[in-house]
Amino acid sequence: MKFSCYKDDLNEAMQLLIKAVAVKPMTPVLAGIYLKAENSALELQANNFSTGIIIRIPASVESSGEVVVNSGKRFQDFVRIMPDETVTFSNEEGGNSLVIKSGGASVELMTMEVSDFPKVKTPETARTFKILKRELGDLIRKTVFAAAKDESRPVFTGALFEVKGDKLSIVATNTHRLAFASKKLPENYTDVSFVVPAEALRGLITNNPSAAENYVTVNCSLRYVTFTFDNVFVNSRLIEGLFPPYDKVIPESTVTHVRVDTAEFKQAIDFVALMSKDDEYNTVKFVFEGDGIAISANASEFGNADRKIAAEIEGERLSISFNADYIADVLRVIDTKQTKIDLNDKFSPATFTEPGNDDFIYVATPVRA
Amino acid sequence: MKFSCYKDDLNEAMQLLIKAVAVKPMTPVLAGIYLKAENSALELQANNFSTGIIIRIPASVESSGEVVVNSGKRFQDFVRIMPDETVTFSNEEGGNSLVIKSGGASVELMTMEVSDFPKVKTPETARTFKILKRELGDLIRKTVFAAAKDESRPVFTGALFEVKGDKLSIVATNTHRLAFASKKLPENYTDVSFVVPAEALRGLITNNPSAAENYVTVNCSLRYVTFTFDNVFVNSRLIEGLFPPYDKVIPESTVTHVRVDTAEFKQAIDFVALMSKDDEYNTVKFVFEGDGIAISANASEFGNADRKIAAEIEGERLSISFNADYIADVLRVIDTKQTKIDLNDKFSPATFTEPGNDDFIYVATPVRA
Numbered sequence: 001m002k003f004s005c006y007k008d009d010l011n012e013a014m015q016l017l018i019k020a021v022a023v024k025p026m027t028p029v030l031a032g033i034y035l036k037a038e039n040s041a042l043e044l045q046a047n048n049f050s051t052g053i054i055i056r057i058p059a060s061v062e063s064s065g066e067v068v069v070n071s072g073k074r075f076q077d078f079v080r081i082m083p084d085e086t087v088t089f090s091n092e093e094g095g096n097s098l099v100i101k102s103g104g105a106s107v108e109l110m111t112m113e114v115s116d117f118p119k120v121k122t123p124e125t126a127r128t129f130k131i132l133k134r135e136l137g138d139l140i141r142k143t144v145f146a147a148a149k150d151e152s153r154p155v156f157t158g159a160l161f162e163v164k165g166d167k168l169s170i171v172a173t174n175t176h177r178l179a180f181a182s183k184k185l186p187e188n189y190t191d192v193s194f195v196v197p198a199e200a201l202r203g204l205i206t207n208n209p210s211a212a213e214n215y216v217t218v219n220c221s222l223r224y225v226t227f228t229f230d231n232v233f234v235n236s237r238l239i240e241g242l243f244p245p246y247d248k249v250i251p252e253s254t255v256t257h258v259r260v261d262t263a264e265f266k267q268a269i270d271f272v273a274l275m276s277k278d279d280e281y282n283t284v285k286f287v288f289e290g291d292g293i294a295i296s297a298n299a300s301e302f303g304n305a306d307r308k309i310a311a312e313i314e315g316e317r318l319s320i321s322f323n324a325d326y327i328a329d330v331l332r333v334i335d336t337k338q339t340k341i342d343l344n345d346k347f348s349p350a351t352f353t354e355p356g357n358d359d360f361i362y363v364a365t366p367v368r369a
Numbered sequence: 370m371k372f373s374c375y376k377d378d379l380n381e382a383m384q385l386l387i388k389a390v391a392v393k394p395m396t397p398v399l400a401g402i403y404l405k406a407e408n409s410a411l412e413l414q415a416n417n418f419s420t421g422i423i424i425r426i427p428a429s430v431e432s433s434g435e436v437v438v439n440s441g442k443r444f445q446d447f448v449r450i451m452p453d454e455t456v457t458f459s460n461e462e463g464g465n466s467l468v469i470k471s472g473g474a475s476v477e478l479m480t481m482e483v484s485d486f487p488k489v490k491t492p493e494t495a496r497t498f499k500i501l502k503r504e505l506g507d508l509i510r511k512t513v514f515a516a517a518k519d520e521s522r523p524v525f526t527g528a529l530f531e532v533k534g535d536k537l538s539i540v541a542t543n544t545h546r547l548a549f550a551s552k553k554l555p556e557n558y559t560d561v562s563f564v565v566p567a568e569a570l571r572g573l574i575t576n577n578p579s580a581a582e583n584y585v586t587v588n589c590s591l592r593y594v595t596f597t598f599d600n601v602f603v604n605s606r607l608i609e610g611l612f613p614p615y616d617k618v619i620p621e622s623t624v625t626h627v628r629v630d631t632a633e634f635k636q637a638i639d640f641v642a643l644m645s646k647d648d649e650y651n652t653v654k655f656v657f658e659g660d661g662i663a664i665s666a667n668a669s670e671f672g673n674a675d676r677k678i679a680a681e682i683e684g685e686r687l688s689i690s691f692n693a694d695y696i697a698d699v700l701r702v703i704d705t706k707q708t709k710i711d712l713n714d715k716f717s718p719a720t721f722t723e724p725g726n727d728d729f730i731y732v733a734t735p736v737r738a
Contacts, residue, residue, distance in 0.1 A: 305476045
């Protein structure tokens with residue numbers, strides 16, 4: 001086998017592929033990557049059994065072949081700092097290593113039995129829908145951060161995908177806060193819903209503006225979902241278990257309606273959170289009064305921090321406390337100049353939304369302070 | 370007490386001052402900082418008994434006073450993100466807090482008894498010499514990195530200062546590698562030598578080009594050394610114990626003389642070190658042959674990496690192995706386009722120097738590979 005390709009193409013491919021390389025592999029081969037050179041293309045595969053990824057990049061193939069490099073991490077490390085813009089790969093038939101050359105640099109990486117590598121499965125025909133890459137990326141960015149980090153209840157470490165007619169909604173929650181976002185699909189599809197591990201979704205759609213207007217094909221079977229776009233194919237197992245009826249968490253009506261400058265709000269939270277950061281619940285208090293919000297935190301041993309910001313407030317004035325992280329997190333994904341906050345009372349969940357956009361809702365449950 | 374000052378002045382002062390704020394204080398007051406407002410100046414002090422620092426910055430003082438804030442870290446955190454460019458401080462006489470305001474932000478930080486704070490001692494009259502701030506900064510940068518990180522032999526966690534006539538040398542070693550640098554002083558001084566904790570020296574001279582041509586006054590007594598420059602006074606305890614005769618470590622003569630491009634050499638080491646990084650001794654092999662160096666590393670389970678670079682070589686060709694970090698470290702402080710390497714044989718220390726500069730020598734002991 002002998003082929004060469006561009007370092008930049010390899011680097012971009014490895015950035016996504018490394019997500020499916022096992023860090024603590026059940027069997028050594030799962031820490032490796034599979035390479036196949038054939039017909040002017042290099043195919044790279046990684047598979048940790050939770051996520052499997054296939055990426056194809058252009059290659060100049062002198063003689064075709066396939067190989068499994070035993071450490072995907074080392075492969076990535078070396079490719080990243082190759083001195084030249086093209087990289088050449090070769091191995092000897094029946095050998096147990098792959099030689100990688102670029103400029104004056106040369107690396108020989110150990111290889112494993114190709115037959116031991118669990119090839120990534122291509123989709124069974126099942127429920128399929130399409131969505132613009134840019135729009136799927138947006139939905140993921142605005143929701144997946146809200147999923148649970150701890151594994152105690154697996155379903156909350158995932159994001160619910162829900163197709164209803166011509167609409168895709170994604171929902172993620174850790175039970176204390178919930179993010180919901182939806183987009184119109186290009187056509188009507190049969191209703192389907194499934195839960196994808198948040199980990200598989202993070203970084204799935206990279207910021208490649210030139211390809212943002214391409215479509216992603218999403219294909220969902222009983223146990224797997226696959227995403228196909230550009231030169232990439234990602235296969236992820238689904239999380240079993242029942243996602244709770246999220247619409248019950250979203251308040252039907254609210255009595256206090258607030259609009260605040262998003263950037264100023266974020267700055268104020270970051271400031272006050274410096275005082276709450278060692279607190280178990282990271283508690284920050286909001287007092288909605290007159291035409292502003294007084295945001296404060298108190299750490300008995302250190303002191304207290306206060307920040308007042310202007311706000312348009314309609315309805316009942318009230319005070320309420322939140323985990324500072326839950327507010328800072330949503331302010332990172334709100335894209336509008338202003339943020340809308342709607343509340344009932346100090347014990348009830350509040351919503352954080354973008355004025356004029358009904359397709360995004362974030363709900364935060366208050367801390368009882 | 371009430372005064373105000375510029376946020377930027379405070380931030381710059383805190384960057385140095387925080388080095389002397391205790392992280393795990395023996396008594397709580399050592400995690401705090403002392404502030405005194407008087408005569409158009411704010412004096413800040415921190416003291417962890419190993420290092421004590423005093424910094425003065427301009428202030429507009431409405432009523433003078435002194436206070437000890439109980440967390441230097443929180444003070445720094447809050448000052449850093451104050452919304453306005455000026456910051457106002459006030460406290461009530463007999464109160465136990467300091468109120469800090471800037472723009473719409475307000476912080477109240479708990480304070481402690483001023484009498485409990487161990488004020489930083491100003492120097493006893495002792496041996497004194499002066500050196501340009503820029504030159505002391507250079508000496509520190511080119512040597513202190515070579516000191517030991519582990520505390521098993523305290524003297525090696527420090528840097529030896531040695532004044533002989535009109536010359537200051539600084540030397541640091543962890544016994545496997547040694548860095549030596551010296552500069553001419555503006556006049557002759559009585560000989561003196563002492564060992565300063567590397568920790569106190571790191572970041573001591575910040576990159577403030579406008580003040581680089583100012584002098585630093587170094588004052589050394591039996592147990593302490595003090596550095597006075599600009600608006601800063603730093604007092605550090607000395608390390609007791611005998612620094613070994615470092616000149617015995619520097620080879621008197623060498624048989625192989627090499628010159629190599631510094632940037633290319635650094636790139637090659639970084640590349641090959643990706644393969645050696647999990648090795649206990651981080652071993653990288655150098656083969657000096659013909660008109661180049663073949664640099665390589667080998668990790669039995671992963672493979673091997675090679676990089677060839679051009680070099681001018683005079684004398685015996687040889688092969689020798691080093692800890693990759695020890696070479697990468699020195700290449701970060703070599704300021705010349707080329708690096709000079711002088712060697713005897715694979716078992717003897719080699720020197721790394723700057724062509725045309727006799728005031729810097731780095732010695733690395735080979736790994737027996």
